[in-house]
Amino acid sequence: MAANEVLLHIKDSFYFEVPKWLWPKNHETVQDFPDVWVRLDPQFQEWQAEQVYHTLSSEGIEGLPGEHDFLHNYEHWKHEEGNHGKPVQRYLAELAAPKSEGGDELAWAKNGLVIANAITAEQYKSSKEAKWAPEKIEGYNHALSGKILIPQLPGTKLRNLYEKEAGFAISKFMVIEVFVAIIIAIVFIAYSRRIAHGKLPKGTLWNMLDVFITFIRDQVAKANIHHGADKFVATLWSLFFFVLGCNLFGLIPWMGSPTGSISVTITLAVAVLFIGMIAGAKEFGVIGVWKNLVPSMDLPFVLAIFILPMMFVIEVMGMLIKHAVLGVRLLANMVAGHVVLLAVMGLAIAVQDQGYLLALPVMVIVLAGSILLSCLELFVAFLQAYVFALLAALFINAETHSH
Incomplete structure (x- = not known):
């Protein structure tokens, strides 16, 4: 078992993991999958990047590179160490940050970051591009089987199954701590x-x-x-x-x-x-x-x-x-x-x-x-x-x- 797999099993998460046969997943279309999983899909991330570029282009933002260069640079950035699977807003956030003390950030990247944050998985699910191959759906069902996702409050956005993007996220350890506190209260009372x-x-x-x-x-x-x-x-x-x-x-x-x-x-x-x-x-x-x-x-x-x-x-x-x-x-x-x-x-x-x-x-x-x-x-x-x-x-x- 790799070291990173070991750490994922003992760190906090937004799901409880049980044997796959106890909690199987049989999703049939992309619309059936939870939003947090859809946002991790490369096809969604490519679609999101295209939507960001088309919106920037329609607004006539100055300094915007060509579409091919923008998408190519984003894909190249995702292959760099530590960037695998990161969405376009993380790429734009890096471009929007000052490169050095006194350096200039890219103005169009700031606008793109706002646009990317407004694009949701629900919008992708309702688009005509939201079609996954049966092999991908089968693989994702296998990966999600055994994972009991914890329901989140409205307004909460998860980056992945271990990190939150925004809002108040309820994690596995929070649920366990509340349960322990309740047990202690009942026993002591x-x-x-x-x-x-x-x-x-x-x-x-x-x-x-x-x-x-x-x-x-x-x-x-x-x-x-x-x-x-x-x-x-x-x-x-x-x-x-x-x-x-x-x-x-x-x-x-x-x-x-x-x-x-x-x-x-x-x-x-x-x-x-x-x-x-x-x-x-x-x-x-x-x-x-x-x-x-x-x-x-x-x-x-x-x-x-x-x-x-x-x-x-x-x-x-x-x-x-x-x-x-x-x-x-x-x-x-x-x-x-x-x-x-x-x-x-x-x-x-x-x-x-x-x-x-x-x-x-x-x-x-x-x-x-x-x-x-x-x-x-x-x-x-x-x-x-x-x-x-x-x-x-x-x-x-x-x-x-x-x-």
């Missing part, structure tokens, strides 16, 4: 209602939940936050169970781990930073929380005017770096396990056509390795949730404790 009426947490589920809750309260919050730990217990519970839920979803086939996305882990780290600073501001005041970053030092005035500002800058940078590392380390641990597991499973694909003598022992090794790595990832999912909550408690204590 049920748990709180039981203990509110004096019932003991009896049963496997409630006893297991009580063990985690008690552990986070006593061994993470109260053991590491020296002042007002009770105020942060609910926050640490929420962080622990949310990170754990997102981690565990990465072990479910056809799902994914939101904590394998830098945007999710950094957002969690920023949330911890804001929680700590806001709590510190309540404790020491808006200015005092910043002054508290610098340890108290009995320095002569002459030295203090030089050393204290430097210490303040160093402490602020250190605080920001610590929280950035908090997000990056969670990301790295989750992604590393997925990449290794996919690489091991990729061995089976690599030898599937090599005959039974080679394929059979490799399959046994892959199966055993996948089971062991999955067990390791299960352990890591719990471990990283605990470590994240522990470090969050330490950082909150540093920002609410007088140095």
